[in-house]
Amino acid sequence: MASEAHGAEEGGLTFHPMDQFQLESFFGDGPIGMFTITNATVWMALAIVCVVAMMVFGSSRRAIVPSRAQSVAELAYGFIYKMVEDVAGKDAVKFFPYIMTLFMFIVFANFLGLIPMSFTTTSHFAVTVVLALLVFVTVTVVGFVKNGASFLALFWVSSAPLALRPVLAVIEIISYFVRPVSHSIRLAGNVMAGHAVIKVFAAFAAALVVNEIPTAVGAIVTPLSILGITALYALEVLVAFIQAYVFAILTCVYLRDALHPSH
Amino acid sequence: MEGQLAHIGAGLAGLGTGLAALGVGNVAANYLAGALRNPSAAASQTATLFIGIAFAEALGIFSFLVALLLMFAV
Numbered sequence: 001m002a003s004e005a006h007g008a009e010e011g012g013l014t015f016h017p018m019d020q021f022q023l024e025s026f027f028g029d030g031p032i033g034m035f036t037i038t039n040a041t042v043w044m045a046l047a048i049v050c051v052v053a054m055m056v057f058g059s060s061r062r063a064i065v066p067s068r069a070q071s072v073a074e075l076a077y078g079f080i081y082k083m084v085e086d087v088a089g090k091d092a093v094k095f096f097p098y099i100m101t102l103f104m105f106i107v108f109a110n111f112l113g114l115i116p117m118s119f120t121t122t123s124h125f126a127v128t129v130v131l132a133l134l135v136f137v138t139v140t141v142v143g144f145v146k147n148g149a150s151f152l153a154l155f156w157v158s159s160a161p162l163a164l165r166p167v168l169a170v171i172e173i174i175s176y177f178v179r180p181v182s183h184s185i186r187l188a189g190n191v192m193a194g195h196a197v198i199k200v201f202a203a204f205a206a207a208l209v210v211n212e213i214p215t216a217v218g219a220i221v222t223p224l225s226i227l228g229i230t231a232l233y234a235l236e237v238l239v240a241f242i243q244a245y246v247f248a249i250l251t252c253v254y255l256r257d258a259l260h261p262s263h
Numbered sequence: 264m265e266g267q268l269a270h271i272g273a274g275l276a277g278l279g280t281g282l283a284a285l286g287v288g289n290v291a292a293n294y295l296a297g298a299l300r301n302p303s304a305a306a307s308q309t310a311t312l313f314i315g316i317a318f319a320e321a322l323g324i325f326s327f328l329v330a331l332l333l334m335f336a337v
Contacts, residue, residue, distance in 0.1 A: 086310060
Protein backbone atom coordinates (compact mmCIF):
# COMPACT_ATOMS: atom_id res chain seq x y z
CA MET A 1 0.00 0.00 0.00
CA ALA A 2 2.62 2.47 1.10
CA SER A 3 4.99 1.56 -1.70
CA GLU A 4 2.17 2.00 -4.22
CA ALA A 5 1.38 5.46 -2.93
CA HIS A 6 5.02 6.34 -3.10
CA GLY A 7 5.21 5.00 -6.64
CA ALA A 8 2.24 7.15 -7.62
CA GLU A 9 4.10 10.17 -6.34
CA GLU A 10 6.98 9.44 -8.65
CA GLY A 11 4.93 8.37 -11.65
CA GLY A 12 1.46 9.86 -12.10
CA LEU A 13 1.35 12.76 -9.66
CA THR A 14 3.49 15.29 -11.41
CA PHE A 15 1.34 18.36 -10.83
CA HIS A 16 0.44 20.35 -7.75
CA PRO A 17 -3.22 21.30 -7.13
CA MET A 18 -2.29 24.99 -6.91
CA ASP A 19 -0.24 25.02 -10.11
CA GLN A 20 -3.29 26.04 -12.12
CA PHE A 21 -3.27 29.46 -10.46
CA GLN A 22 0.28 30.24 -11.59
CA LEU A 23 0.64 33.56 -13.39
CA GLU A 24 2.63 33.29 -16.60
CA SER A 25 3.59 35.63 -19.35
CA PHE A 26 1.18 34.95 -22.20
CA PHE A 27 3.59 35.74 -25.04
CA GLY A 28 6.96 34.05 -24.60
CA ASP A 29 8.58 33.17 -21.30
CA GLY A 30 9.90 36.56 -20.23
CA PRO A 31 9.82 37.83 -16.66
CA ILE A 32 6.55 39.32 -15.38
CA GLY A 33 6.70 43.08 -14.96
CA MET A 34 4.11 45.76 -14.33
CA PHE A 35 2.77 45.78 -17.90
CA THR A 36 3.43 42.20 -18.99
CA ILE A 37 0.43 40.56 -20.64
CA THR A 38 -0.15 37.50 -18.49
CA ASN A 39 -2.71 34.72 -18.76
CA ALA A 40 -4.78 36.63 -16.15
CA THR A 41 -4.84 39.71 -18.40
CA VAL A 42 -5.95 37.64 -21.37
CA TRP A 43 -8.74 35.82 -19.54
CA MET A 44 -10.03 39.02 -17.92
CA ALA A 45 -10.09 40.71 -21.32
CA LEU A 46 -11.89 37.68 -22.72
CA ALA A 47 -14.50 37.92 -19.94
CA ILE A 48 -15.13 41.58 -20.83
CA VAL A 49 -15.35 40.76 -24.54
CA CYS A 50 -17.90 38.04 -23.74
CA VAL A 51 -20.01 40.38 -21.59
CA VAL A 52 -19.97 43.10 -24.24
CA ALA A 53 -20.75 40.62 -27.01
CA MET A 54 -23.66 39.12 -25.09
CA MET A 55 -25.23 42.43 -24.12
CA VAL A 56 -24.61 44.19 -27.47
CA PHE A 57 -25.80 41.30 -29.64
CA GLY A 58 -28.64 40.67 -27.22
CA SER A 59 -29.96 44.21 -27.24
CA SER A 60 -29.16 45.29 -30.82
CA ARG A 61 -32.24 43.77 -32.49
CA ARG A 62 -34.87 44.83 -29.96
CA ALA A 63 -37.38 42.38 -31.37
CA ILE A 64 -40.81 42.13 -29.78
CA VAL A 65 -40.49 38.35 -29.86
CA PRO A 66 -36.95 38.01 -28.45
CA SER A 67 -34.33 35.74 -29.92
CA ARG A 68 -32.40 33.44 -27.61
CA ALA A 69 -29.55 35.92 -27.17
CA GLN A 70 -32.00 38.72 -26.45
CA SER A 71 -33.86 36.58 -23.89
CA VAL A 72 -30.66 35.87 -22.00
CA ALA A 73 -29.61 39.52 -22.02
CA GLU A 74 -33.06 40.65 -20.86
CA LEU A 75 -33.18 37.96 -18.20
CA ALA A 76 -29.81 39.03 -16.78
CA TYR A 77 -30.80 42.71 -16.88
CA GLY A 78 -34.17 42.11 -15.22
CA PHE A 79 -32.71 39.80 -12.59
CA ILE A 80 -30.10 42.30 -11.41
CA TYR A 81 -32.45 45.29 -11.73
CA LYS A 82 -35.02 43.61 -9.49
CA MET A 83 -32.30 42.64 -6.99
CA VAL A 84 -31.01 46.22 -6.75
CA GLU A 85 -34.53 47.55 -6.33
CA ASP A 86 -35.52 44.98 -3.70
CA VAL A 87 -32.36 44.95 -1.62
CA ALA A 88 -30.90 48.45 -1.94
CA GLY A 89 -34.14 50.39 -2.43
CA LYS A 90 -35.66 52.47 -5.23
CA ASP A 91 -33.20 55.37 -4.84
CA ALA A 92 -30.24 53.02 -5.37
CA VAL A 93 -31.32 52.34 -8.95
CA LYS A 94 -28.84 54.94 -10.25
CA PHE A 95 -26.08 52.58 -9.10
CA PHE A 96 -27.60 49.76 -11.15
CA PRO A 97 -25.04 50.04 -14.02
CA TYR A 98 -22.18 49.60 -11.56
CA ILE A 99 -23.69 46.52 -9.90
CA MET A 100 -24.68 45.04 -13.27
CA THR A 101 -21.09 45.48 -14.49
CA LEU A 102 -19.68 43.83 -11.38
CA PHE A 103 -22.08 40.91 -11.61
CA MET A 104 -21.59 40.26 -15.32
CA PHE A 105 -17.80 40.46 -15.07
CA ILE A 106 -17.62 38.07 -12.13
CA VAL A 107 -20.10 35.63 -13.64
CA PHE A 108 -18.19 35.49 -16.91
CA ALA A 109 -14.78 35.30 -15.24
CA ASN A 110 -16.05 32.40 -13.10
CA PHE A 111 -17.61 30.51 -16.00
CA LEU A 112 -14.62 31.05 -18.30
CA GLY A 113 -12.48 29.69 -15.49
CA LEU A 114 -14.50 26.47 -15.53
CA ILE A 115 -13.36 25.68 -19.08
CA PRO A 116 -10.68 22.98 -18.78
CA MET A 117 -7.12 24.32 -19.21
CA SER A 118 -8.31 27.90 -18.80
CA PHE A 119 -7.22 30.36 -16.12
CA THR A 120 -9.58 31.51 -13.35
CA THR A 121 -8.97 35.20 -12.78
CA THR A 122 -11.37 35.48 -9.85
CA SER A 123 -9.35 32.90 -7.92
CA HIS A 124 -6.69 35.57 -7.39
CA PHE A 125 -7.02 37.82 -4.36
CA ALA A 126 -5.41 40.64 -6.34
CA VAL A 127 -8.44 40.70 -8.65
CA THR A 128 -11.19 40.36 -6.05
CA VAL A 129 -9.55 42.74 -3.58
CA VAL A 130 -9.55 45.48 -6.21
CA LEU A 131 -13.25 44.85 -6.91
CA ALA A 132 -14.12 44.83 -3.20
CA LEU A 133 -12.02 47.91 -2.37
CA LEU A 134 -13.73 49.77 -5.19
CA VAL A 135 -17.11 48.88 -3.67
CA PHE A 136 -15.88 49.89 -0.21
CA VAL A 137 -14.59 53.29 -1.37
CA THR A 138 -17.70 53.94 -3.46
CA VAL A 139 -20.02 53.08 -0.58
CA THR A 140 -18.10 55.22 1.91
CA VAL A 141 -17.95 58.22 -0.44
CA VAL A 142 -21.64 57.89 -1.34
CA GLY A 143 -22.53 57.64 2.33
CA PHE A 144 -20.70 60.84 3.26
CA VAL A 145 -21.86 62.76 0.18
CA LYS A 146 -25.51 61.79 0.69
CA ASN A 147 -25.74 62.12 4.47
CA GLY A 148 -22.79 64.25 5.52
CA ALA A 149 -21.68 63.63 9.09
CA SER A 150 -24.93 61.84 9.91
CA PHE A 151 -23.52 58.87 7.99
CA LEU A 152 -21.66 58.16 11.23
CA ALA A 153 -25.05 57.25 12.75
CA LEU A 154 -24.41 53.89 11.08
CA PHE A 155 -21.97 53.18 13.91
CA TRP A 156 -24.14 54.66 16.66
CA VAL A 157 -26.96 52.17 17.16
CA SER A 158 -29.74 54.42 18.44
CA SER A 159 -32.10 51.52 19.18
CA ALA A 160 -29.72 50.03 21.77
CA PRO A 161 -29.54 51.08 25.45
CA LEU A 162 -27.25 54.08 25.96
CA ALA A 163 -24.68 52.17 28.04
CA LEU A 164 -24.22 49.59 25.28
CA ARG A 165 -23.80 52.06 22.42
CA PRO A 166 -20.03 52.73 22.74
CA VAL A 167 -19.34 48.98 22.79
CA LEU A 168 -21.59 48.44 19.80
CA ALA A 169 -19.91 51.36 18.03
CA VAL A 170 -16.52 49.65 18.33
CA ILE A 171 -17.97 46.39 16.99
CA GLU A 172 -19.75 48.19 14.16
CA ILE A 173 -16.58 50.05 13.15
CA ILE A 174 -14.56 46.82 13.10
CA SER A 175 -17.22 45.04 11.08
CA TYR A 176 -17.36 47.99 8.67
CA PHE A 177 -13.64 47.79 7.94
CA VAL A 178 -13.63 43.99 7.70
CA ARG A 179 -16.21 44.24 4.90
CA PRO A 180 -13.77 44.56 1.97
CA VAL A 181 -11.70 41.69 3.40
CA SER A 182 -14.58 39.24 3.69
CA HIS A 183 -16.18 40.54 0.48
CA SER A 184 -13.08 39.75 -1.58
CA ILE A 185 -11.88 36.62 0.20
CA ARG A 186 -15.30 34.99 -0.02
CA LEU A 187 -15.25 35.10 -3.82
CA ALA A 188 -11.60 34.19 -4.33
CA GLY A 189 -11.62 31.54 -1.58
CA ASN A 190 -14.70 29.78 -2.91
CA VAL A 191 -13.49 29.72 -6.48
CA MET A 192 -9.94 28.73 -5.59
CA ALA A 193 -11.03 25.99 -3.16
CA GLY A 194 -13.37 24.44 -5.71
CA HIS A 195 -10.79 24.37 -8.47
CA ALA A 196 -8.08 23.01 -6.16
CA VAL A 197 -10.38 20.18 -5.00
CA ILE A 198 -11.10 19.25 -8.62
CA LYS A 199 -7.35 19.08 -9.26
CA VAL A 200 -6.86 16.88 -6.17
CA PHE A 201 -9.43 14.42 -7.51
CA ALA A 202 -7.72 14.57 -10.90
CA ALA A 203 -4.51 13.49 -9.17
CA PHE A 204 -6.34 10.50 -7.63
CA ALA A 205 -7.62 9.56 -11.09
CA ALA A 206 -4.00 9.23 -12.22
CA ALA A 207 -3.55 6.37 -9.70
CA LEU A 208 -4.85 3.81 -12.23
CA VAL A 209 -1.44 3.47 -13.83
CA VAL A 210 1.58 3.49 -11.54
CA ASN A 211 4.91 3.24 -13.32
CA GLU A 212 3.05 2.19 -16.48
CA ILE A 213 1.49 -0.83 -14.73
CA PRO A 214 -2.29 -0.83 -14.04
CA THR A 215 -3.02 -1.45 -10.38
CA ALA A 216 -5.93 -3.09 -8.56
CA VAL A 217 -6.42 -0.10 -6.26
CA GLY A 218 -6.46 2.19 -9.26
CA ALA A 219 -9.24 0.17 -10.87
CA ILE A 220 -11.51 1.17 -7.96
CA VAL A 221 -10.15 4.64 -7.23
CA THR A 222 -10.02 5.99 -10.77
CA PRO A 223 -13.70 5.56 -11.73
CA LEU A 224 -14.74 6.89 -8.33
CA SER A 225 -12.57 9.96 -8.62
CA ILE A 226 -13.76 10.66 -12.16
CA LEU A 227 -17.32 10.50 -10.82
CA GLY A 228 -16.18 12.84 -8.06
CA ILE A 229 -14.75 15.29 -10.58
CA THR A 230 -18.03 15.29 -12.50
CA ALA A 231 -20.08 15.93 -9.38
CA LEU A 232 -17.71 18.64 -8.17
CA TYR A 233 -17.76 20.29 -11.58
CA ALA A 234 -21.55 20.51 -11.40
CA LEU A 235 -21.24 22.02 -7.93
CA GLU A 236 -18.67 24.51 -9.23
CA VAL A 237 -21.03 25.66 -11.98
CA LEU A 238 -23.55 26.41 -9.24
CA VAL A 239 -20.92 28.09 -7.05
CA ALA A 240 -19.67 30.21 -9.96
CA PHE A 241 -23.12 31.74 -10.33
CA ILE A 242 -24.00 31.96 -6.63
CA GLN A 243 -20.74 33.68 -5.68
CA ALA A 244 -21.25 36.33 -8.36
CA TYR A 245 -24.82 36.78 -7.09
CA VAL A 246 -23.62 37.03 -3.49
CA PHE A 247 -20.98 39.59 -4.45
CA ALA A 248 -23.60 41.72 -6.18
CA ILE A 249 -26.19 41.35 -3.42
CA LEU A 250 -23.69 42.30 -0.70
CA THR A 251 -22.77 45.38 -2.74
CA CYS A 252 -26.49 46.24 -2.65
CA VAL A 253 -26.64 45.69 1.11
CA TYR A 254 -23.65 48.00 1.65
CA LEU A 255 -25.20 50.60 -0.64
CA ARG A 256 -28.44 50.47 1.33
CA ASP A 257 -26.44 51.15 4.49
CA ALA A 258 -24.79 54.13 2.81
CA LEU A 259 -28.07 55.59 1.55
CA HIS A 260 -30.04 55.02 4.77
CA PRO A 261 -27.51 54.88 7.63
CA SER A 262 -30.07 55.28 10.41
CA HIS A 263 -32.02 52.29 9.16
CA MET B 264 9.83 20.20 12.33
CA GLU B 265 8.37 23.66 11.98
CA GLY B 266 7.06 22.86 8.53
CA GLN B 267 5.32 19.81 9.93
CA LEU B 268 3.76 21.88 12.70
CA ALA B 269 2.49 24.30 10.06
CA HIS B 270 0.81 21.38 8.29
CA ILE B 271 -0.82 20.27 11.54
CA GLY B 272 -2.02 23.83 12.03
CA ALA B 273 -3.43 23.84 8.51
CA GLY B 274 -5.35 20.67 9.30
CA LEU B 275 -6.71 22.23 12.48
CA ALA B 276 -7.77 25.31 10.51
CA GLY B 277 -9.61 22.93 8.23
CA LEU B 278 -11.91 22.15 11.18
CA GLY B 279 -13.15 25.72 10.88
CA THR B 280 -14.40 25.15 7.37
CA GLY B 281 -16.36 22.15 8.57
CA LEU B 282 -17.91 24.21 11.36
CA ALA B 283 -18.87 26.87 8.82
CA ALA B 284 -20.72 24.10 7.00
CA LEU B 285 -22.77 23.60 10.17
CA GLY B 286 -23.60 27.31 10.17
CA VAL B 287 -24.60 27.36 6.52
CA GLY B 288 -26.71 24.25 7.04
CA ASN B 289 -28.40 25.90 9.99
CA VAL B 290 -29.32 28.95 7.91
CA ALA B 291 -30.69 26.83 5.07
CA ALA B 292 -32.59 24.49 7.42
CA ASN B 293 -34.30 27.34 9.23
CA TYR B 294 -35.15 28.99 5.93
CA LEU B 295 -36.73 25.76 4.72
CA ALA B 296 -38.64 25.30 7.97
CA GLY B 297 -40.00 28.82 7.71
CA ALA B 298 -40.74 28.46 4.01
CA LEU B 299 -42.79 25.31 4.58
CA ARG B 300 -44.86 27.01 7.26
CA ASN B 301 -45.55 30.03 5.08
CA PRO B 302 -44.77 29.23 1.44
CA SER B 303 -46.20 32.51 0.17
CA ALA B 304 -43.50 34.49 2.01
CA ALA B 305 -40.66 32.22 0.91
CA ALA B 306 -39.94 33.76 -2.49
CA SER B 307 -39.45 37.24 -1.05
CA GLN B 308 -36.82 36.00 1.39
CA THR B 309 -34.40 34.22 -0.95
CA ALA B 310 -32.16 37.30 -1.04
CA THR B 311 -32.01 37.31 2.75
CA LEU B 312 -31.23 33.60 2.64
CA PHE B 313 -28.22 34.19 0.41
CA ILE B 314 -26.99 37.10 2.53
CA GLY B 315 -27.24 34.90 5.63
CA ILE B 316 -25.41 32.06 3.93
CA ALA B 317 -22.71 34.45 2.74
CA PHE B 318 -22.10 35.79 6.24
CA ALA B 319 -22.04 32.32 7.79
CA GLU B 320 -19.70 31.11 5.11
CA ALA B 321 -17.28 34.04 5.39
CA LEU B 322 -15.75 32.76 8.62
CA GLY B 323 -15.25 29.31 7.15
CA ILE B 324 -13.48 30.90 4.21
CA PHE B 325 -11.27 32.79 6.68
CA SER B 326 -10.14 29.55 8.26
CA PHE B 327 -9.55 28.11 4.80
CA LEU B 328 -7.37 31.13 4.14
CA VAL B 329 -5.45 30.50 7.37
CA ALA B 330 -4.89 26.91 6.22
CA LEU B 331 -3.61 28.12 2.86
CA LEU B 332 -1.27 30.62 4.50
CA LEU B 333 0.12 27.93 6.78
CA MET B 334 0.62 25.57 3.84
CA PHE B 335 2.20 27.94 1.36
CA ALA B 336 3.21 31.22 2.99
CA VAL B 337 4.55 30.45 6.49
